Amino acid sequence: MVNMIYFDNSATTKALPVVLDTYRKVSEDFFGNPSSLHAVGGRGNEVLQSARKQIADLMHAKPDEIYFTSCGTEGDNWVIKGTAIEKRPFGKHLITTQVEHPAVINTMKQLEDLGYEVTYLPVDKRGFIDPEDLRQAIREDTILVSVMAVNNEVGAKQPIDAVAKILQDYPRIHFHVDAVQAIGKGLMKSLRNPRIDFLTFSGHKFHAPRGTGFIYMKEGRHIAPLLTGGGQEDNLRSGTENTPAIAAMAKALRLLLTDEDQKVAHQQAIRKAIYDHVSQLTNVTMFSQLTPDFAPHILTFAIAGVRGETIVHAFEPHDIYISTTSACSSKKGTESSTLAAMHVDDSIATSAVRVSLDEYNTLAEAQAFNQAFDQIYAGFTKLMPTA
Amino acid sequence: MNYSEIMVRYGELSTKGKNRQAFIGRLHGNVTKALHEFPDLTIRPKRDRLHIELNGEDAKAVMARLAKVFGIQTYSPSVKVAKDMAAVHQAVLDLMNETVPQGASYKVNTRRSDHTFALDTNEMNLNIGDFLVDQRPDLKVQMYHPDYILRVEVRREAIYLSNQTIKGALGMPVGTAGKAMLMLSGGIDSPVAGYYALKRGVDLEMVHFFSPPYTSDSALNKAKQLTTKLAPYAGYIKFIQVPFTEIQETIKATVPEGYLMTVQRRLMLRLTAALAAQRGGLAIVNGESIGQVASQTLESMVAINDVTTLPIIRPVATMDKTEIIKVAQDIDTYDLSIMPFEDCCTIFAPPSPKTKPNLEKTRYYESRLDVEGLMQRALDGVKITEIKSSDEFMNQDQDMISELL
Numbered sequence: 001m002v003n004m005i006y007f008d009n010s011a012t013t014k015a016l017p018v019v020l021d022t023y024r025k026v027s028e029d030f031f032g033n034p035s036s037l038h039a040v041g042g043r044g045n046e047v048l049q050s051a052r053k054q055i056a057d058l059m060h061a062k063p064d065e066i067y068f069t070s071c072g073t074e075g076d077n078w079v080i081k082g083t084a085i086e087k088r089p090f091g092k093h094l095i096t097t098q099v100e101h102p103a104v105i106n107t108m109k110q111l112e113d114l115g116y117e118v119t120y121l122p123v124d125k126r127g128f129i130d131p132e133d134l135r136q137a138i139r140e141d142t143i144l145v146s147v148m149a150v151n152n153e154v155g156a157k158q159p160i161d162a163v164a165k166i167l168q169d170y171p172r173i174h175f176h177v178d179a180v181q182a183i184g185k186g187l188m189k190s191l192r193n194p195r196i197d198f199l200t201f202s203g204h205k206f207h208a209p210r211g212t213g214f215i216y217m218k219e220g221r222h223i224a225p226l227l228t229g230g231g232q233e234d235n236l237r238s239g240t241e242n243t244p245a246i247a248a249m250a251k252a253l254r255l256l257l258t259d260e261d262q263k264v265a266h267q268q269a270i271r272k273a274i275y276d277h278v279s280q281l282t283n284v285t286m287f288s289q290l291t292p293d294f295a296p297h298i299l300t301f302a303i304a305g306v307r308g309e310t311i312v313h314a315f316e317p318h319d320i321y322i323s324t325t326s327a328c329s330s331k332k333g334t335e336s337s338t339l340a341a342m343h344v345d346d347s348i349a350t351s352a353v354r355v356s357l358d359e360y361n362t363l364a365e366a367q368a369f370n371q372a373f374d375q376i377y378a379g380f381t382k383l384m385p386t387a
Numbered sequence: 388m389n390y391s392e393i394m395v396r397y398g399e400l401s402t403k404g405k406n407r408q409a410f411i412g413r414l415h416g417n418v419t420k421a422l423h424e425f426p427d428l429t430i431r432p433k434r435d436r437l438h439i440e441l442n443g444e445d446a447k448a449v450m451a452r453l454a455k456v457f458g459i460q461t462y463s464p465s466v467k468v469a470k471d472m473a474a475v476h477q478a479v480l481d482l483m484n485e486t487v488p489q490g491a492s493y494k495v496n497t498r499r500s501d502h503t504f505a506l507d508t509n510e511m512n513l514n515i516g517d518f519l520v521d522q523r524p525d526l527k528v529q530m531y532h533p534d535y536i537l538r539v540e541v542r543r544e545a546i547y548l549s550n551q552t553i554k555g556a557l558g559m560p561v562g563t564a565g566k567a568m569l570m571l572s573g574g575i576d577s578p579v580a581g582y583y584a585l586k587r588g589v590d591l592e593m594v595h596f597f598s599p600p601y602t603s604d605s606a607l608n609k610a611k612q613l614t615t616k617l618a619p620y621a622g623y624i625k626f627i628q629v630p631f632t633e634i635q636e637t638i639k640a641t642v643p644e645g646y647l648m649t650v651q652r653r654l655m656l657r658l659t660a661a662l663a664a665q666r667g668g669l670a671i672v673n674g675e676s677i678g679q680v681a682s683q684t685l686e687s688m689v690a691i692n693d694v695t696t697l698p699i700i701r702p703v704a705t706m707d708k709t710e711i712i713k714v715a716q717d718i719d720t721y722d723l724s725i726m727p728f729e730d731c732c733t734i735f736a737p738p739s740p741k742t743k744p745n746l747e748k749t750r751y752y753e754s755r756l757d758v759e760g761l762m763q764r765a766l767d768g769v770k771i772t773e774i775k776s777s778d779e780f781m782n783q784d785q786d787m788i789s790e791l792l
Contacts, residue, residue, distance in 0.1 A: 022791045030784075042605065043784055050788045250792045 005320040005365045009205075010152055010181060010298055010356035016207045019252045023209055025138065034241050035230065036250045048243050050251035059199075060192050061216055063096050067233050068215040068246050070181040072202030074226075076103040076146075078237070079198045079215060082223030083144045084111050087174070091141025097121045097129050097158070098341035099151050104178055105337070108146075121147075123341050126289065127156035135166050144174045149182035149191060153325040153338035153354065154287045155298030157187065164195035174221065180205055184256040185295050185361070186264035197221045203245070207358075208252035212245040256359070263359035267296040270357055273366040274299055274316040278373055283384045285348055287339065297358065300325060302351035303377065305384040311353045311376070318372040323354045388421070388485045390446040391467035394549065395437040395453065396460045406563075411437075414458045414560040420622035421452045443755045450553065456618040457586050458563075459555030463538070470504065476518050478548055479537065483523055486550055492529035493550070499541040511539055561590030561621050566590040567670040567700065568627075568663045570655065573610045573730045576674030576703050578617060578720040579711050583702035584672045585620045591623060592666060593774075594659045596631040598734060606728035608780040611772070616720045618776040629658055630768040635735055636762050644737040648682050650742040650753050651735075652691045657758070658765055660695040670698040676711065679702050686743040693746060718764045723781070 006014065015023075030047045032040035049063070069075045084094070085232040097107055098120045108118045119137040121129045134145065145167060147158050160177055167175050176198040179191050184206055192201055198221070203212030217223070222365030256263075272290055278301060279286050287300040304310060308324035315322055325339065338348040355369070397414065415432040421687060422439070423427055428438040428449070441449065443636035446464045468478045481497065485492065515537070516528060532759055540547040569581045571593045581591055595610045611626055618624050634654050642650045659671050675683045692699060703711050715721035780784060 026789055030788075039604075046782050047788055049727075050782075050785070051792060165732055247791055254792065323575070353739050 003319060005318075005361075005368060007357065007361065007365075007369065008321050008323045008354045009358040009361075011323055012204050012210070013207045013335055013358055015204075015209050015248075016252060016255065019207055019248045020209070021253045023244045023248040025256060026247045027335070030247075034243060035232065044243050045249050051243075051247045055214060055253055056248055058253055059216060060188075062219060063236065064113075065216055065219055067215050067217060067237055068241060069212050069215060070242070071203065071213045072101075072200055072205070073103040075106050075200030075202070075213050075215040075307065076101065076176075076178055077179075077205055078226050079174070079200060079217075079223060080107045080144065080146060081111070081226055082103065083174045083176070084114075084279070085224035087143040090124070090172070091117045091139075091143045093119070093139050093142045094144045094146070095119045095121065095134065095142060096146040097123065097148065099123050099127060099129075099156075100146065100148050101152055101178060101180065102337075104146055104148070118261040123156075123338075125342055126293075127151055127154045127287070127338060127342050129158055129163075131159055131162040131166055133161055134163055137175070137220045138166075138170060142170070142173055145177060146178065148178040148180075150179075150185065150295040150298070151338055152181045152298075153293040154342075155181075155191075156288075156302045157182075157293050157295055160190045161193055164193040166320040167195050176200070176222075181295065181298070183253075184260060184263065185267075186260060187295075188260070189258075191309070198223075203249040206252050206256045208249035208287050209245045211242060212249040214249070230360065243370060248314055264296045266359060267357045267361070270361055270363055270366045271296060271299050271355075273353060273363060274369060274373075277370040281328050281377060281378075285351075287342070287344070287352060297356055299355040299357075300352055302348050302353070303380060303384070305346060306351055306380045308351055308353045310380075312353070314371060314376045314379070318368075318375075320369055320375070323356070325352050325354050388464075388468065388482060390464040391441055392547070393439040393441065393446065393449060393453065393464050394547075395439065395462045395555070397435060397437070397458065399541050399742050405778060410560055410563055413562050414456070415620060417456055417458070417560050417562070418453070418518060421447060421456050421619065422474045424452075425449055425466065426514075433701045452619070452694055453555065454553075455556055456560075457556050457558035457588065457620060457785050460557065461552045462557055463549040465540075465549035466539075468546045468548060470501075470541070470546055472514065475515070475539075475546055479515055480522050481516065482548055482550060482683070483519065483526070483535075483587075487523075487526065489525045489534050490527070490668075491534040492527040493519075493535040493537055494528060494533045495537045495539060497539040497541065499545045501541050504541045507620055511541065515539060516526050542712045553764070556586070556620075561585050561588055562590045564588035564590075565669045566592065566667055567631055568592050568594050568666075568668045569596050570658050570659055570671065570673040571610055571613065572674070573606055573728065574674065575708075575715050575721060575724040576676055576679075578613050578674075578718065579714045580618050580672055580674040580700075580702045580723065582620065582714065582718050582720075584700060585617065589670075589672070591617070591621060591624060592668065593626045594629060594662055595626065596629050596639070596655055596658075597730075598632040598635050599632075601632065601734040602634070602729055605731050605781075609723060609728055610730075610771055611778070611780040613720055613772060614721050615776050615778050615780070616718060616723065618774055619779075623649065623773050623775045626772045628772075629662075629765055631655075631765065633769065634765060636704050637756060637761060639735050641755050645739070645741040646744060646749060646752045647735060647737050648740040649687060649690050649749050650756075652682050652687075653694045653749070653753055654758070654761070655690055656699075657694045658675075658762060660697050660764060662769070663697060668697075670700050671695070672702065674703055676706060676708070679708065681740040681742045681788035684742050687741075690744040690749040693750070704778035708766075 031041050032044035034045035034048045052066050053063045056066045174197050179199045180202045198217045199216040204210045225236045225313050227238045232238050276283050283304040285302045288294050425444045427442040433439045468474050495512045495515045497508045499508050535550045537550045567589050569591045571577045597607050614626050687742050
């Protein structure tokens with residue numbers, strides 16, 4: 001495992017040792033239930049509130065705008081269903097995109113079963129929605145617009161600022177941005193666009209332990225809770241707070257956002273090294289571009305004629321780990337929903353694989369990847385279509 | 388902007404004839420105390436202003452502290468420039484670009500104490516005005532009520548520029564009005580009352596009653612933490628904690644329920660008055676607001692006030708709760724005050740206290756107690772701590788937690 005090259009950071013990241021130190025110390029020294037009256041509980045609460053304040057400061061938000069969750073999926077579910085419940089008297093129409101993460105898409109589908117109407121905005125060939133389509137889709141009874149900041153399958157950065165600008169004219173509509181893939185990737189300015197009401201984050205995508213996440217909820221906005229109970233998180237998300245993991249996440253977020261610009265440039269350089277190498281080959285189709293409208297850490301491409309899972313497995317003997325387009329759908333063998341929405345032909349969509357980086361990957365790893373790629377590519381020539 | 392000094396103008400004290408020197412001296416001392424974290428400053432008190440030379444210290448941080456010093460009318464950060472018109476122009480442009488938005492109006496106002504300088508007052512005004520008309524054509528010159536007044540002072544050693552006049556905390560320098568005892572419970576009202584007393588120049592000592600085990604350490608720490616919020620106005624504050632358990636238990640056992648609270652308050656007031664006598668306090672300040680609770684009706688005040696002839700200052704007596712809360716938020720005590728710890732006013736609180744206690748009955752019920760003995764034992768158990776604004780009582784693990792995060 002020492003020389004392993006892990007290029008599947010959009011699926012999950014490895015928790016950092018210093019982050020796990022925090023997890024362990026908080027578990028041992030601050031284990032009290034933050035709701036307990038006694039001093040041990042008070043110490044637990046102190047950690048919890050300090051973590052909340054640190055995350056709020058890092059996000060340029062107020063502490064009472066940060067709510068802890070168990071993961072990105074919970075955040076997406078909460079904002080969408082919470083809005084649907086809260087704003088039911090005002091309308092039952094929601095707008096999202098065809099390329100959202102299943103945590104959004106399938107939540108929307110569930111709401112459709114319950115009588116809500118959902119508009120799924122299409123994307124162009126490169127994977128981007130057209131803000132004008134959004135403008136057309138808005139109705140009198142629209143209660144929520146949910147658009148991801150960075151697509152998890154190809155890395156396209158959706159035009160969040162343009163969407164925000166349109167929504168300026170519709171102040172009552174909740175605007176949710178799934179930012180799970182966007183944090184630490186140089187998008188803070190867009191994410192803190194003042195028109196955004198909700199942001200969803202997941203801890204394990206930035207070296208925090210599994211089972212952590214948080215949402216940002218702008219002061220003055222309200223959504224119904226999904227988890228009711230003991231009244232934690234300002235009565236909006238009950239359940240005993242996962243203090244050790246929350247503290248670990250606060251630390252991971254601080255580390256992630258330290259020197260963010262340099263880390264972004266570093267990932268861009270690695271991505272470019274791979275892009276420049278693989279894109280020259282005739283049977284390779286690139287779905288991610290090097291242009292600024294793509295995130296710095298995701299590179300998705302296909303080798304014509306070779307199934308994605310075959311490519312993933314071919315890299316394993318080299319101790320290199322990449323993914324078919326999304327870990328969440330990869331085991332089901334279905335083709336990528338984002339590529340389908342981009343009108344990529346099924347035959348090529350099933351050949352897609354994704355390389356996803358973190359700030360700890362290196363250029364040397366990119367070179368090792370490129371060498372392995374050449375060998376694998378040569379081995380597959382028989383499978384490839386002849387020109 | 389690299390400001391080189393902050394000019395502080397005195398408040399009301401300019402009008403106070405012969406005490407003037409003492410007032411300026413006290414303000415100088417208070418400013419020095421408030422700015423003790425900035426060792427490089429030079430503070431020079433003058434007849435009607437105080438000059439704070441920054442010597443490289445951060446103007447913003449210094450002004451944040453000044454904002455909490457009572458007795459200051461206004462203050463202005465200013466830039467020191469060599470007596471050379473090219474340098475003046477450059478500094479004027481930098482200052483205006485950084486502080487004055489597009490389209491604002493302004494005028495130039497020159498004062499000259501160095502009459503040997505080549506340009507006189509009018510020539511300076513014209514010269515700088517001409518320069519700005521060329522460089523910032525978006526700005527409007529306006530003689531009456533402009534948005535900004537660019538003040539240019541030609542002094543012997545240099546020229547000083549400033550265009551902002553920031554309102555200070557007003558009031559009187561703390562300490563000029565003598566000392567009083569603040570009855571600090573932990574609620575919303577008493578810190579606000581303390582703030583207003585400080586604003587009138589009253590030096591305060593906190594008196595806090597605690598009743599372990601009925602009240603927790605958290606409640607005591609909360610009162611101390613509240614004191615840290617008032618400390619920036621006063622430099623530091625003495626916190627006097629008075630054990631009150633025996634008195635409360637005795638009253639509970641001896642006095643009829645309806646008069647529990649009234650007698651208890653009398654004992655608190657007696658103790659505070661005794662502490663004032665010991666410590667040179669001239670008055671008692673509390674957070675009572677007329678009619679807010681049973682102990683704060685005028686009838687209750689009569690029955691309670693009966694035990695002392697010291698003046699009792701009630702700064703928030705006539706304020707609405709919402710007004711008090713607003714101030715509590717401004718002085719950053721509100722979030723602490725609403726933390727839910729039992730204090731000694733709420734334990735043993737009868738379900739229906741007398742809102743109109745009878746003075747004679749009150750005296751009678753109290754007379755059944757060994758008031759002197761109870762008081763003596765409470766006073767013997769008094770503990771006094773000095774509290775600074777940087778002290779931390781609520782979150783004592785904060786250093787450890789910061790390291791973890």
